[in-house]
Amino acid sequence: xxxxxxxxxxxxxxxxxxxxxxxxxxxxxxxxxxxxxxxxxxxxxxxxxxxxxxxxxxxxxxxxxxxxxxxxxxxxxxxxxxxxxxxxxxxxxxxxxxxxxxxxxxxxxxxxxxxxxxxxxxxxxxxxxxxxxxxxxxxxxxxxxxxxxxxxxxxxxxxxxxxxxxxxxxxxxxxxxxxxxxxxxxxxxxxxxxxxxxxxxxxxxxxxxxxxxxxxxxxxxxxxxxxxxxxxxxxxxxxxxxxxxxxxxxxxxxxxxxxxxxxxxxxxxxxxxxxxxxxxxxxxxxxxxxxxxxxxxxxxxxxxxxxxxxxxxxxxxxxxxxxxxxxxxxxxxxxxxxxxxxxxxxxxxxxxxxxxxxxxxxxxxxxxxxxxxxxxxxxxxxxxxxxxxxxxxxxxxxxxxxxxxxxxxxxxxxxxxxxxxxxxxxxxxxxxxxxxxxxxxxxxxxxxxxxxxxxxxxxxxxxxxxxxxxxxxxxxxxxxxxxxxxxxxxxxxxxxxxxxxxxxxxxxxxxxxxxxxxxxxxxxxxxxxxxxxxxxxxxxxxxxxxxxxxxxxxxxxxxxxxxxxxxxxxxxxxxxxxxxxxxxxxxxxxxxxxxxxxxxxxxxxxxxxxxxxxxxxxxxxxxxxxxxxxxxxxxxxxx
Ligand code: ADP
Ligand code: MG
Numbered sequence: 001x002x003x004x005x006x007x008x009x010x011x012x013x014x015x016x017x018x019x020x021x022x023x024x025x026x027x028x029x030x031x032x033x034x035x036x037x038x039x040x041x042x043x044x045x046x047x048x049x050x051x052x053x054x055x056x057x058x059x060x061x062x063x064x065x066x067x068x069x070x071x072x073x074x075x076x077x078x079x080x081x082x083x084x085x086x087x088x089x090x091x092x093x094x095x096x097x098x099x100x101x102x103x104x105x106x107x108x109x110x111x112x113x114x115x116x117x118x119x120x121x122x123x124x125x126x127x128x129x130x131x132x133x134x135x136x137x138x139x140x141x142x143x144x145x146x147x148x149x150x151x152x153x154x155x156x157x158x159x160x161x162x163x164x165x166x167x168x169x170x171x172x173x174x175x176x177x178x179x180x181x182x183x184x185x186x187x188x189x190x191x192x193x194x195x196x197x198x199x200x201x202x203x204x205x206x207x208x209x210x211x212x213x214x215x216x217x218x219x220x221x222x223x224x225x226x227x228x229x230x231x232x233x234x235x236x237x238x239x240x241x242x243x244x245x246x247x248x249x250x251x252x253x254x255x256x257x258x259x260x261x262x263x264x265x266x267x268x269x270x271x272x273x274x275x276x277x278x279x280x281x282x283x284x285x286x287x288x289x290x291x292x293x294x295x296x297x298x299x300x301x302x303x304x305x306x307x308x309x310x311x312x313x314x315x316x317x318x319x320x321x322x323x324x325x326x327x328x329x330x331x332x333x334x335x336x337x338x339x340x341x342x343x344x345x346x347x348x349x350x351x352x353x354x355x356x357x358x359x360x361x362x363x364x365x366x367x368x369x370x371x372x373x374x375x376x377x378x379x380x381x382x383x384x385x386x387x388x389x390x391x392x393x394x395x396x397x398x399x400x401x402x403x404x405x406x407x408x409x410x411x412x413x414x415x416x417x418x419x420x421x422x423x424x425x426x427x428x429x430x431x432x433x434x435x436x437x438x439x440x441x442x443x444x445x446x447x448x449x450x451x452x453x454x455x456x457x458x459x460x461x462x463x464x465x466x467x468x469x470x471x472x473x474x475x476x477x478x479x480x481x482x483x484x485x486x487x488x489x490x491x492x493x494x495x496x497x498x499x500x501x502x503x504x505x506x507x508x509x510x511x512x513x514x515x516x517x518x519x520x521x522x523x524x525x526x527x528x529x530x531x532x533x534x535x536x537x538x539x540x541x542x543x544x545x546x547x548x549x550x551x552x553x554x555x556x557x558x559x560x561x562x563x564x565x566x567x568x569x570x571x572x573x574x575x576x577x578x579x580x581x582x583x584x585x586x587x588x589x590x591x592x593x594x595x596x597x598x599x600x601x602x603x604x605x606x607x608x609x610x611x612x613x614x615x616x617x618x619x620x621x622x623x624x625x626x627x628x629x630x631x632x633x634x635x636x637x638x639x
Contacts (some may be wrong), residue, residue: 017043039185061130246584260286455550
């Protein structure tokens, strides 16, 4: 244990931030708000909290550090608890939605910005914190941007409260000005040169191009790990699969020894134990190839990367006016992101970044920096939250960059449709109850309608199942078998009821893991759903809402689903063709739906969310009766 702690303390002292520890503590002591700018990997996230702790900032409260990403909150808390030689959840803990790994002795708490935002509902001045670090502020996530406005008020109301805002890029001025011109502290950088190689022509299939590039580096390049940036889970899995296939082909086609390649994916839904692997050193000289989303841009620092392969794309949540709602869409990244990605290759020594796009695209087509989330997504949750913080006129809220007025009005309209706001835009009783749940407004509404229509237990299960990634497991090479297993669970009228059916059968089989495996279901996902269910049940208990069951006749459940989703209603237009009831835009059944290709084509259906891939798809649908729509949203439908 001694040698390990020694190396850890040596590692800590080697970080760029260590050389300015005392100056940093001094600026923080002398100012209520400080902006800290430093390269990714300089030690902001893991060290600042510890310096503050060592200096004594936990005497009258605890240290909170916010992260825009769940993975970062978990992974960094893990690392810092190791550095401080305590168990995770003891002195150092983390909290993300539906998961609280903190305890009575926690003094350094990492959390998502969303968690802190929800804490302000119960405690508007954040009494339990002596200091908050808003980390990764350059990401400008929706919740971070709202926190900016709220924390500015806390700073004004509490003299004993301190705020540190950290950012990896050089937009410190903007943050500083927002707080009235507070000091900006720069951590001196220590980075190596990164050579940039562009594609000569725009590339048609960036997954294939990335795989090729990685193989070329692996076979012919000098030692050093590879980091590939892609857009999302499916693409990452496909790339890892292609890479391992290429390696196998290579091994069986040559008599030469082939150097080992350790292929590791990283994305937000990846289980924590697999996430941790990206930080471990590869055994017996193998080269690591990490295949990541933009989570590896600035949120997580991985040492030893000498090669970056940048596809030039990332996924972003954007409000899609055609669909009238948010959708995750693939976009070209900004120049700022491209530079961050390249920088990952120059942390340990001089590196190379392969950009799978042209220099012209970089210079002339990419935006300078990403559009803040608040200016491109649905604000339903934010409006609900600010309304319950008694902010009457949202247009008056102190936003660093205000959202478009249309977007506020549109979100208010949607909340009005759900019955959360009344005709003058104030919270209704229903709206006040909805805020109590850490859920998107439609899901909160679904629960509360379950109370009214007396099928709360059933919708509680559905909401929990919708809060985890798909529980259906579809391993490569066993697609037909797993599809058949999935179909056995299908409830012909509804994907929501299919989820309910899966959960109830799992329950009937004593929540067994082997039963999940036999039926191609993700054990972890189901366990998570059960945990979420019990947490939501706790909230229902505090609201004194009793659990009701409707029993085997699930029509009332469909009616309840209808009431929460009539803003996402679609009607049959042609053979198997659906259009959105509000704006008449086409929306298609997803091939994984229970209704897809079943021959059953109801006149009306509602859907949980829309996704845009090659076309607009409805994700998770339920057939509904037209008179329900008329009953529950009469002003909208002329059916
Ligand atoms: P910053 O927030 O400035 O980007 P961090 O504090 O996240 O920097 O990281 C500083 C250093 O801590 C990294 O360069 C890396 O060496 C180490 N580190 C961070 N997280 C981990 C981890 N999970 N496992 C091992 N080392 C880590
Ligand atoms: Mg960081």
